[in-house]
Each structure stands twice: as structure tokens, then as C-alpha cells.
Amino acid sequence: MRISFWSIGKTNDAYVKTGIEDFTRRISKYYKIAWSLIPVPKNAGMLSEMDLKKKEGEIILEWLDKDDYLVALDENGKQFSSDGLATFIQARANGSTRHLVFLIGGAFGLDEAVLKRANHTWSLSLLTFPHQLVRLILAEQVYRACTITRNEKYHHK
Numbered sequence: 001m002r003i004s005f006w007s008i009g010k011t012n013d014a015y016v017k018t019g020i021e022d023f024t025r026r027i028s029k030y031y032k033i034a035w036s037l038i039p040v041p042k043n044a045g046m047l048s049e050m051d052l053k054k055k056e057g058e059i060i061l062e063w064l065d066k067d068d069y070l071v072a073l074d075e076n077g078k079q080f081s082s083d084g085l086a087t088f089i090q091a092r093a094n095g096s097t098r099h100l101v102f103l104i105g106g107a108f109g110l111d112e113a114v115l116k117r118a119n120h121t122w123s124l125s126l127l128t129f130p131h132q133l134v135r136l137i138l139a140e141q142v143y144r145a146c147t148i149t150r151n152e153k154y155h156h157k
Contacts, residue, residue, distance in 0.1 A: 001093045001100060002032040005138060006063070008056050008106040009131050011037060016136045023139035030146040031093075035135075038063070040106065049108045057111025060103065069097045070118045073104050073134065077121030082155060085141060086148035088120075102142070104134050 005024075012020055020035070027033045041047070041055040064070060069092055080088060092100050103110070103118075115121060124137060147154035 001097055002034075003027065003142065004033070004099065004101045005035045005104070005135070005142075006038055006060070006101055007035070007104040007131065007135055008038045008060075009040060012135065013132050016132045019136045020139050023136070023143045026143045027139065027146060030150075036063075052106065053108050053111040054113075056106045057114045060110075060114050061117060064101070064117065065099065068099045068101050069120075070114075071100065071102045071120045071122050072110055072115055072118035073102065073124060073138070074110055074115060074118075074121045075123055075126075075128075077123040079123050079125070082141065082144050083148060086145035089142065089145050090149050102138055104131060104138065107131070 024033055024035065038056070038059055041052065041059065044052055044055075047055065089100070102122075103114070105114070110118075124134065124141075129137065144155050
């Protein structure tokens with residue numbers, strides 16, 4: 001199985017870049033992994049919140065293949081424990097999933113069309129985090145899930 005992390009926005013700031021790179025490298029021992037930053041649409045500052053989400057959504061839907069398993073990070077999604085996330089990822093790997101995509105939306109969240117296309121919506125927390133930190137948290141949690149599945153030392157109960 002291949003895992004992709006997609007995020008709308010600019011490149012990572014230095015304060016999180018090293019951590020993201022480290023956890024991405026660690027995940028690569030378990031799965032093929034890639035990050036893709038989806039550029040903010042042109043003239044984003046001139047668009048209403050709804051129009052911006054719609055434009056971002058159109059880009060995302062164009063990027064997706066029909067067989068991609070999309071996990072949309074959304075504040076209204078289901079929350080996982082670390083063990084639950086490990087079970088979820090392992091179930092995708094054991095099933096017919098070839099490409100698992102974790103998607104971080106833009107500043108105003110994800111368009112309804114993207115949420116409808118998503119195979120699963122996941123809420124990291126009831127708290128609100130900056131997008132840069134969400135990228136880092138996502139990478140760390142997927143790495144943690146990998147170590148849980150293989151009963152390695154990283155995760156402590």
C-alpha cells in the first residue's frame with residue numbers, strides 16, 4: 001500500500017519541517033510515502049470562503065483517482081485512539097486499498113463535494129491547530145500507528 005499526505009497551502013515552515021521529514025522517513029520503512037502540497041488557488045484573497053473551498057475542492061477531486069481511499073481530516077470526523085488508528089491503517093493495508101490518501105484542507109476546511117467523496121472523515125482533536133502543526137501531528141500519528149501494528153517500542157501505554 002502507498003500512503004500520501006496531501007495538504008492545501010504553502011511549504012512547511014522551518015519550525016516543523018525537520019519533524020515532518022523525520023517522521024516521513026520513519027514511515028517509509030513500513031509504506032511507500034509521499035507528501036503533496038496542493039497550491040492555494042490563484043486570487044484566493046479575492047474569493048469568498050465558500051468560493052475558495054469550492055475551488056480547492058475542484059483541485060482535490062481532479063487529483064484523486066477513483067480507487068484512492070480518501071481520509072479527509074475534518075473537525076466533524078470520527079476520532080481515533082492511537083490503537084484505533086493503527087487498526088484502521090492495517091485494515092486498509094490488508095484489504096484492497098492500494099493508495100491511502102490523508103487530506104488536510106485549507107484555512108476554511110473542505111468543500112462538501114470532497115467530504116462526500118471521502119471514504120472516511122477523521123478529526124484529530126476537538127482542539128484547533130495551525131495547518132503546519134496538523135501536518136506534523138498527522139505524520140507522527142501515522143508513524144505511531146505503524147509501530148503499534150508491529151508491536152515496536154515507540155508507543156507506550
